Amino acid sequence: MKRIYLICAISLLISCGKSGSGELTSPEPVVVADPVLLKLRSALKFSKEFAVWGETLITYNERINDQTSSITDGVLIAGNDVKFKYLNVKSVINHPNLAGYVIPQSTDYGVGDLKNVLANVASVEFLFSGSRFDALIFGYGSDFSIGNIQVEIDGKFTNISGYQYPPTNDGRPHYLNFEFKTVAVKRRIKIVYSGIRLFGGIVTDKNAVVEAVVPDNNLKLLVFGDSFTAGTGAENQFNKYLAYRVGDLLGFDNTIISGVGGTGYVNPNLSNVRKVFQQRITDITDAKPDAVIIAGGINDLGLAQPDEFAAITLLFLQTVSNALPNTEIFVTGPWWGSGVGYPQAHANAIQKSAAAVKRTHYIDVSTWITGNGSITSKNGSGNSDLYISSDKIHPSIAGHDYLARKLAAEIRKVIE
CATH class of the missing domain: 3.40.50.1110 (SGNH hydrolase)
Known part of the structure; x- marks a missing residue:
C-alpha cells in the first residue's frame, strides 16, 4: 500500500511540472525589485510642484542700515542650532570667526576670483510658531551685488520671484524681517538663499517656538x-x-x-x-x-x-x-x-x-x-x-x- 501511495505522489509531482501538452515547464521566475530603485520610487509620492501662497501672507522689510533686529526684546537662535536643518548643500561648518554663523559647502570652485563661493544654493528649514521673525544674513563674498532670498511656507513660496535686497558683501549683518498677517499654530519655514551668504539664525519674540523639522524621506x-x-x-x-x-x-x-x-x-x-x-x-x-x-x-x-x-x-x-x-x-x-x-x-x-x-x-x-x-x-x-x-x-x-x-x-x- 505504501508503494502505491509513493508512486501516486511521484506521478502527481511530475504532472504538476507539465504543461497541458504533457511537456515539462519551468516555474515562473520570481522578480525581485531592485532595492535602490525601490528607495528612489518611494520619494515620488513627495513630488512637489512650484506653488505660491500670495503676497498677502506676510510683510517683508530689509533693515539694510541697521545692524540690530527689529524685534528689540527678541531671542536669537543661532545658525548652528540643531533646530535648523540645512538643505541643498552637502554640509555646513561653523564659521571660525563669526560665532553662530555657518558656512554652506557643496561646490569646489577652486581658487582665485571665486574663492569665497562655497555653494550654489543653500536653504535652511525649521518649524515656527509665532507671528514674526528676523532672518540674519551676513554680507560675505564678492560675486553678487544684489541679494535674493526665497521663503517657502508649508510647501508654498510666499511669492513668485522672491525678495531682492541691496548688496550684502559689506561684511555686516543684515536683518530680514518677516511678519505674518495671521498667527498660525505651527508653520514649516524654508529660507532659500545664495550659498555665497552666511546664515546666522533667526530672532523671534520670546513666546515664539522654533522646532526641528522631521524630514519627509531623508533621500x-x-x-x-x-x-x-x-x-x-x-x-x-x-x-x-x-x-x-x-x-x-x-x-x-x-x-x-x-x-x-x-x-x-x-x-x-x-x-x-x-x-x-x-x-x-x-x-x-x-x-x-x-x-x-x-x-x-x-x-x-x-x-x-x-x-x-x-x-x-x-x-x-x-x-x-x-x-x-x-x-x-x-x-x-x-x-x-x-x-x-x-x-x-x-x-x-x-x-x-x-x-x-x-x-x-x-x-x-x-x-x-x-x-x-x-x-x-x-x-x-x-x-x-x-x-x-x-x-x-x-x-x-x-x-x-x-x-x-x-x-x-x-x-x-x-x-x-
Missing part, C-alpha cells in the same frame, strides 16, 4: 555639472533653477547642487583657476547621494577628440560608480541652447561611457530645444523663443522649468 539627490546646473539664466531665483526644480519634481528631501560655470569633463575654464569634473569629484562622493545627475560637455567642444573624450568620461563615471555602488547615476548629453548644431559626437561618447558603467543611465537631451531664437530674439523657429535666455546659450526661467520637467520625466521612467 538625497546631487545634481552635478556646469553653468546650466549652477542656474545661469534663472536670474538668481534659486528655487527656479533646473537642478532645484528636478529635485522637487522627483520628491527628494534634499537636492544638493554642484555647478561650476565654464567647466566640463576636460575644461577647467578661466586659465585653470577652476577644476575639471574629475578634480571636484568629491562634491559627489563626499555627499553620498542616493542618486546623482551629471550633465556636462558643452564646454568641452574642441578640447578633445571623441575617443579621448569617451575615455575621460568613462573614467569619471566609473570613479563615481566605484565610490558609490548603491547610488543610481543619470548622465545627460551636453545641454545646448539651440536646435541647430548639437554636438552629437560628444553626446555619443558620453552615451557609450554610460553604457559601460553599472547603475548608470544615459538621457538624450539633443531634441529638447528646437529652433535658434531666444526670449529677446524671437524668430518663430522653435521653442527656443521661450526657453533660451538673451545670451542664446542658457535657459530662461521658463527654460529651466521646462528642462527640469523633461529630465524628471525621463528619470521617472527608470525609477518606476
Whole structure:
C-alpha cells in the first residue's frame, strides 16, 4: 500500500511540472525589485510642484542700515542650532570667526576670483510658531551685488520671484524681517538663499517656538555639472533653477547642487583657476547621494577628440560608480541652447561611457530645444523663443522649468 501511495505522489509531482501538452515547464521566475530603485520610487509620492501662497501672507522689510533686529526684546537662535536643518548643500561648518554663523559647502570652485563661493544654493528649514521673525544674513563674498532670498511656507513660496535686497558683501549683518498677517499654530519655514551668504539664525519674540523639522524621506539627490546646473539664466531665483526644480519634481528631501560655470569633463575654464569634473569629484562622493545627475560637455567642444573624450568620461563615471555602488547615476548629453548644431559626437561618447558603467543611465537631451531664437530674439523657429535666455546659450526661467520637467520625466521612467 505504501508503494502505491509513493508512486501516486511521484506521478502527481511530475504532472504538476507539465504543461497541458504533457511537456515539462519551468516555474515562473520570481522578480525581485531592485532595492535602490525601490528607495528612489518611494520619494515620488513627495513630488512637489512650484506653488505660491500670495503676497498677502506676510510683510517683508530689509533693515539694510541697521545692524540690530527689529524685534528689540527678541531671542536669537543661532545658525548652528540643531533646530535648523540645512538643505541643498552637502554640509555646513561653523564659521571660525563669526560665532553662530555657518558656512554652506557643496561646490569646489577652486581658487582665485571665486574663492569665497562655497555653494550654489543653500536653504535652511525649521518649524515656527509665532507671528514674526528676523532672518540674519551676513554680507560675505564678492560675486553678487544684489541679494535674493526665497521663503517657502508649508510647501508654498510666499511669492513668485522672491525678495531682492541691496548688496550684502559689506561684511555686516543684515536683518530680514518677516511678519505674518495671521498667527498660525505651527508653520514649516524654508529660507532659500545664495550659498555665497552666511546664515546666522533667526530672532523671534520670546513666546515664539522654533522646532526641528522631521524630514519627509531623508533621500538625497546631487545634481552635478556646469553653468546650466549652477542656474545661469534663472536670474538668481534659486528655487527656479533646473537642478532645484528636478529635485522637487522627483520628491527628494534634499537636492544638493554642484555647478561650476565654464567647466566640463576636460575644461577647467578661466586659465585653470577652476577644476575639471574629475578634480571636484568629491562634491559627489563626499555627499553620498542616493542618486546623482551629471550633465556636462558643452564646454568641452574642441578640447578633445571623441575617443579621448569617451575615455575621460568613462573614467569619471566609473570613479563615481566605484565610490558609490548603491547610488543610481543619470548622465545627460551636453545641454545646448539651440536646435541647430548639437554636438552629437560628444553626446555619443558620453552615451557609450554610460553604457559601460553599472547603475548608470544615459538621457538624450539633443531634441529638447528646437529652433535658434531666444526670449529677446524671437524668430518663430522653435521653442527656443521661450526657453533660451538673451545670451542664446542658457535657459530662461521658463527654460529651466521646462528642462527640469523633461529630465524628471525621463528619470521617472527608470525609477518606476
